[in-house]
Amino acid sequence: MNTERFNSLSLDELWILHQQVTASLTQKMLVQKAQLEERLHKIGLADATTRFDRKRRPYPPVRPKYRNPKNPAETWSGRGRLPRWLRPQLRGGRKLDDFLIDQASLQKRQTN
Known part of the structure; x- marks a missing residue:
């Protein structure tokens, strides 16, 4: 089809054409996916595709470095996003x- 034909179509006709193209593409993609999965099964790599479901490496817990002076229960390790209590400060x-x-030990180090 040439672009002149698309320009002559109404909005409803274009929408119907869009739906038909989308349905056709979806069907062809599903057929191709099934064929590829069958090929993987034949060569014995079908189970190898699940190897990407690895768990993340466990990281050791990080001690907090910063404390909210107004609420000492609120702490932050210095990693990730800034906490809400720290932004306005x-x-x-x-x-x-x-x-x-460790502000007290930091001040001692700076005076020495």
Whole structure:
């Protein structure tokens, strides 16, 4: 089909054509998928496709580095997204080092 024919079709006719093309593509893709799975079965690699379902490597727990001074139960390890309690504090001009849990030992190191 040429583009002039598409331009002459109404919106409803174009939509019907779209649905027919989508249905035809879906059917052909399903047939091709079945053929490929059958080939995998024949060569004995059908079960090898599940090897990608590996579990993630377990990571050791990370100790918290930062603590909310207003609520000491809220801590953050320094990984991932900034916690909600920390964003406004940083926007207000405070430094991340102000919230370190080992702040006392950090100050001792800086004075020595």
